[in-house]
Amino acid sequence: MTPRKTPFAGDGEKSEANGAIRERNEREILAAAERIFAGHGYRGASLQAIAHEAGLPKSNVLYYMGSKRGLYVRLLERMMARWNALLDDISVEDDPADVLEGFIRSKMQLSRRHPEGSRLFAAEIIGGAPFLQYYLRGEMRDWVQARALIFEQWSARGLMDPVDPVWLIFLIWSATQHYADFEAQVLGITDKDTLTDNDVEAITGFLTQVILKGCGVAPRQA
Amino acid sequence: MTPRKTPFAGDGEKSEANGAIRERNEREILAAAERIFAGHGYRGASLQAIAHEAGLPKSNVLYYMGSKRGLYVRLLERMMARWNALLDDISVEDDPADVLEGFIRSKMQLSRRHPEGSRLFAAEIIGGAPFLQYYLRGEMRDWVQARALIFEQWSARGLMDPVDPVWLIFLIWSATQHYADFEAQVLGITDKDTLTDNDVEAITGFLTQVILKGCGVAPRQA
DNA sequence: AAACATCCTGACCACATGGTCAGCTCAGAA
DNA sequence: TTCTGAGCTGACCATGTGGTCAGGATGTTT
Numbered sequence: 001m002t003p004r005k006t007p008f009a010g011d012g013e014k015s016e017a018n019g020a021i022r023e024r025n026e027r028e029i030l031a032a033a034e035r036i037f038a039g040h041g042y043r044g045a046s047l048q049a050i051a052h053e054a055g056l057p058k059s060n061v062l063y064y065m066g067s068k069r070g071l072y073v074r075l076l077e078r079m080m081a082r083w084n085a086l087l088d089d090i091s092v093e094d095d096p097a098d099v100l101e102g103f104i105r106s107k108m109q110l111s112r113r114h115p116e117g118s119r120l121f122a123a124e125i126i127g128g129a130p131f132l133q134y135y136l137r138g139e140m141r142d143w144v145q146a147r148a149l150i151f152e153q154w155s156a157r158g159l160m161d162p163v164d165p166v167w168l169i170f171l172i173w174s175a176t177q178h179y180a181d182f183e184a185q186v187l188g189i190t191d192k193d194t195l196t197d198n199d200v201e202a203i204t205g206f207l208t209q210v211i212l213k214g215c216g217v218a219p220r221q222a
Numbered sequence: 223m224t225p226r227k228t229p230f231a232g233d234g235e236k237s238e239a240n241g242a243i244r245e246r247n248e249r250e251i252l253a254a255a256e257r258i259f260a261g262h263g264y265r266g267a268s269l270q271a272i273a274h275e276a277g278l279p280k281s282n283v284l285y286y287m288g289s290k291r292g293l294y295v296r297l298l299e300r301m302m303a304r305w306n307a308l309l310d311d312i313s314v315e316d317d318p319a320d321v322l323e324g325f326i327r328s329k330m331q332l333s334r335r336h337p338e339g340s341r342l343f344a345a346e347i348i349g350g351a352p353f354l355q356y357y358l359r360g361e362m363r364d365w366v367q368a369r370a371l372i373f374e375q376w377s378a379r380g381l382m383d384p385v386d387p388v389w390l391i392f393l394i395w396s397a398t399q400h401y402a403d404f405e406a407q408v409l410g411i412t413d414k415d416t417l418t419d420n421d422v423e424a425i426t427g428f429l430t431q432v433i434l435k436g437c438g439v440a441p442r443q444a
Numbered sequence: 445a446a447a448c449a450t451c452c453t454g455a456c457c458a459c460a461t462g463g464t465c466a467g468c469t470c471a472g473a474a
Numbered sequence: 475t476t477c478t479g480a481g482c483t484g485a486c487c488a489t490g491t492g493g494t495c496a497g498g499a500t501g502t503t504t
Contacts, residue, residue: 038348039348039349039350040263040264040265040266040349041262041263041265041266041345041349042262042266043262043263043265043266043267044262044263044264044265044266044267045265045266119348122344122348122403122404123263123345123348125403125404125406125407126260126261126341126344126345126348126403126404126406127261127262127263128261128406129406129407129410133406133410136406136407136410136411137410137411137413140407140410140411141410141411141413144411161431163428163431163432164424164428166411166412167424167425167428167429168428168432170397170400170401170408171397171428171429171432173400174396174397174399174400174404175392175393175396175397177396178392178395178396179392181344181347181348182344182347182348182392182396184347184348184350184351184355184358185347185351185358185362186392188351188355188358188359188362188363189358189359189362189363189366189388190388191359191363202386202389203389206385206386206389206390206393207389207393209383209385209436210385210390210393210433210436210437211432211436212436213435213436213437213438214431214432214433214434214435214436214437215432215435215436216435
């Protein structure tokens with residue numbers, strides 16, 4: 001029977017059952033790699049640095065991940081999966097205020113919950129998105145176009161100003177992403193050590209207020 | 223006297239007077255380096271690649287620039303100088319709409335005129351701003367604080383909503399920067415090859431409209 | 445022509461890179 | 475006791491890195 005040791009973190013040093021070791025090490029490596037890749041980009045990151053960050057020998061990283069490229073792609077895919085996870089479908093019947101605020105909130109949370117992943121993504125895009133072209137021109141484009149259509153219908157119904165929906169999506173995108181990607185700048189200028197939950201809540205509120213008002217959406221239940 | 227040869231681009235191939243050769247080569251190298259650093263970050267960029275991009279042997283790049291680090295710092299300083307060049311002082315007596323629109327316009331132009339520089343800056347910040355800490359916590363902070371004070375006075379006078387001025391500055395910042403830094407994403411999603419002047423004008427108009435309205439600023443001459 | 449400073453670069457160096465691999469450890473099954 | 479297989483890793487390799495340098499090319503001044 002073997003009563004299946006609990007695979008929790010913080011238990012013994014050795015001898016987990018099954019592939020628990022693998023699972024834990026992979027998690028550790030992925031986390032370390034996300035940090036390093038986020039900070040230095042694909043080329044700038046070295047397996048040595050990633051291994052050091054994960055507290056493992058370089059060979060071990062390659063043993064689990066196969067190659068630098070494979071590791072990087074895996075991280076990107078994980079980030080895209082997180083992104084997809086927070087996408088609920090919307091319909092013309094929904095309340096624009098609800099939808100926009102929900103969009104801002106969830107995007108803000110994603111950036112906050114995974115700042116390294118967010119920076120990793122940003123670095124990839126800034127570098128010309130060599131690995132993500134297919135994604136941008138595929139899934140992501142479809143997603144944006146679908147939203148844009150609905151926004152336009154709202155405009156036609158007088159529920160919001162006739163603004164270009166795609167630019168609106170980019171506006172929300174950039175504003176929310178900024179606080180993760182440019183954290184160093186935000187902290188430096190505001191002279192803080194970290195952004196607290198309160199700060200984030202305040203920013204979210206600010207963005208919601210300004211953007212909703214800015215495109216003429218009544219602030220809840222139209 | 224020496225009638226000072228015009229230092230325009232496109233003149234002869236050889237034998238410029240004075241340090242004209244030096245000037246031209248340095249310009250070439252800086253342009254190439256900006257592109258490479260922007261695409262791969264500090265560590266990810268190689269002198270080899272920069273030299274190739276500039277059409278010179280690697281030794282020549284080092285002959286002019288001394289070191290990779292020096293070259294990088296010089297690029298950052300050039301970008302900061304460009305940034306400073308477009309900063310006009312403002313006063314409480316100015317029209318909020320004028321100031322905000324001017325801010326959006328000039329920031330947008332900067333990003334558009336120097337997209338590689340903008341991306342270079344972005345990559346530096348994403349990586350934790352190792353070279354720019356002093357600048358963020360110095361000049362840039364002062365600049366933001368000064369503006370923030372004036373925005374607050376405008377709010378007190380009822381010329382705009384009582385929004386947090388620092389978040390407002392970051393909002394404008396991120397939105398305008400986005401179209402340079404995330405160009406790959408914007409192009410991929412909108413299925414364009416480039417952003418035309420018309421596109422940029424439309425975006426600028428959109429941002430001005432939404433942001434001014436969003437924080438309750440009357441759209442010209444309050 | 446001789447002197448001079450600037451411009452230029454191939455060869456080289458010590459070191460870091462991504463990746464391979466033979467062979468180790470060690471728990472559990474046969 | 476032997477075998478198996480997952481986990482692991484130090485040594486190694488070809489290639490690329492930033493940087494140095496001796497020495498040549500080139501043009502200007504005397």
